[in-house]
Amino acid sequence: MRPFAFPAACTAACTAALLAAIPAAAWAWGNHTPMCYRAFERMPEVAGAAPVKAEPLADFLRAQEGAIAKVLDAQEAWAREHLKHHAARPEALRWVASPGASDAERRAAFLKAARLSPQSRLALYLQLDPREPESGRPALDAVAVSSAPPSKGGTQRFVALQAGQAVSPLAVLASACDEPDYGHDLNLFDDNPGHPAYGFGKQPFGNPAVAVGSQAPFHMGFFHQGPVFNTLAPSFARTFTELRVQHYSALAVLAWQTGHAYWGWRFAGMALHHVEDLTQPYHASAAPGASLGTMMWVNLKAQLGAPADRQGLVVLQGNRHFVLEQFQTRWILESARQRRDGPLEVALRDLAQDGRYPPWSPSYVREVVAAQAHAAGPETDAAVVVGAPARFVSDPNFDFAANEAQLGPELARDLQSQRDGLHRVIADLLGHFGAHSRNALRGMLRQVSQPVR
Template sequence: MPEVRDAAPVKVESLQSFLLANEEALATHLQNDEAWMQENLWNYQPRPQDLAFAATGNEKDVVMRFKRAIRINPEARLGLYAQLPPSYRLDNMVPITLKEVSVFNDLAHMNPDEFMRLQPGQTIAPLHVAVSANDEPDHGLDIGLFTDSGTAYGKEYGFGEQAFGNPNLEYGTQAPFHMAFYHESPVLYALGGFLKRTYPEMRIYQYQSLARFAFAQGHDYWGWRFMGLGLHYIGDFSNPYHVTPVPGNSTLSTLWVGLLNLLGLPDAQKEATQLVSNRHTVLEEFQSQLMTLQLQEGNHEHETLKSLAVEYPVNQYRHTDPVNLFSKVSADKADHVHHVLADTIPHAYVMDVNVEYTDLDATDELLDTVKLESGDAGFNQLTNTVSDLLADFSRHGSAYVQHILQAK
């Protein structure tokens, strides 16, 4: 988007400095947001009153007070860094350790060469700020937030027990903040009320609202950063595995699995969780491997990258869009995407309940494996499918970005 690409460089500012400079206004802003979310969100768990952000002037705990008020992981780093695209380098890059970016122990999926430290006061292109923040929610912002997550803050935050997720994954507890099921049949909700206990809509609202707040206060670095944070969840919604419980399954078979679980045969549920988690991961890894390769080779005409080009005029963003439009478009493609995966990916990766895909160390060879398994035709079919999902992200994300920039 030219309005992002060509925006004037911004001055980097620490979170502490941003919060202290705007404490009074922010307290009111977050109070208003809380009231709005209670009124308008699909499924909202009110923020406990103890966690409300109060302007105390205490610089020592202002960052912690903010994290607790918006109910993210208190360990979240939120430091000053940029995460650059593959093979992209800036002059005088100062490295930053991955531990300063992410809360996780397993950081094998991150390339340390792509991360650079920023200093308060230096200037940087807004595009880098927004793009870096777009990946940031996956660096641990939504970890451990439930009463059964084994954390002290999870017991205070008011989100209740975790509704679903793959316990084999270190990032398993973030699932209900990055996935949501809005378009299931009433009978499925009736039996599986837990399916409604999801929070991406809340995150999208919070971050777009904080972004608009930061721009309105003249703190543009944080405007772009909060914009990027919210954009992450819109990107997640472009993957059907984030918006439907079991793509490829009919309501009846999903119910059957739930029923077996109720009857004390939890293996069925465990098996369904395993399959769906593997398929979800394989789809994202294929996309990531493919696009990384194109960026490394400078192949900017590749269809995955071209499908992200923004069409103008951009649609008007509405707060109901994440639920009614973004996730709906994606959910409608779920069965198709499942069938393409089943046709093009090795059976063990997506159809075997005894396999945890992430244990296979298969990602580095995934592109070659798909070609071997299903030939050029299968590889191209999967590439087209991914590109189509990326075009949805582009359409939806650009509406969200323009909505925020109206506050600038």
């Protein structure tokens, strides 16, 4: 018997419908930094590491431009061989050592070769541990650190570092774990406004006209939706999380190997951000609260002229994602300010979980992290629906994201009597967040002893 094949016209129509129906929220866990302080503060490899000196990016690029060229070429070759849907880097972007270049020219060339937004700041900064007393240092304006539009409910607070200033690896690592959300991946696709011609093609999902949504394909991974979904919506397989993890990891290893420890910890944190994003079920599932049949049904109705249910699905999935993120972020920050340990802090620090997973490898992101988060999707979505006020998570006419700043305190208050179920689910997810982050970091550190190529 011949296998069933979807007619090409049907596949194209269904793909377009699914693309419109699935939300692409920009952030997975809100602010990663407070969680990373807890996840790494008792990991011996981090807690016992010697302070490092803050170093401008230009110094690292100038000192190691030949080695960086080799690393970026090796990573591109690896991606072309191992990532099925990789968008090959245009030859014009290739990093070439240019000893006579200025620091500004070298920096711009690096951003092109790494295919990061030309507006990426990569400034010297820290996010301080919210558990520690105020440092007394003046705040650094967010625009010095991030080119991304400010989030209405953002909790990031920055201070400046000076070149040569001693700083703990924990602070560098935890700060950098949030950094890829600061505009590194905005407007990089061919149909985004002002795109830099990086060869990524058209944006595979999300709205290409919305800047923040354009970063979603670099922070999500729909690797386990199944063959029917993949046939109907093949573009959802085009995600670039694995590429970012590999690039940042390789740069971290090079920096450690060549005496640039500050950038070793910093690039490691950036790699970990993309690993951590995929521990969020709403970033590893197209719509964890809806079956494929439901998505197809609402899309069919939309094609027949009744789009309300499809739009409602988008709003509900987005609302639940935002509610989960708000609850988790506020809970973490409140506990930190009170120097209080609760289930989330215990879960984030639980080193006993680390050994339950296979050793770190290039396939770990897809086959371990994303697979686990995808499997947790239905339970997570159900816990949010049961644990949060109905108007926030069950009313398709209510857009939580549009009212995030005003409704955050109300959400926290209304959840007080209903949060036990969410506690358990979020604690489980953050246990995964901590374990996978540490396993990824160990994988990078193991490579440091290998000879520089």
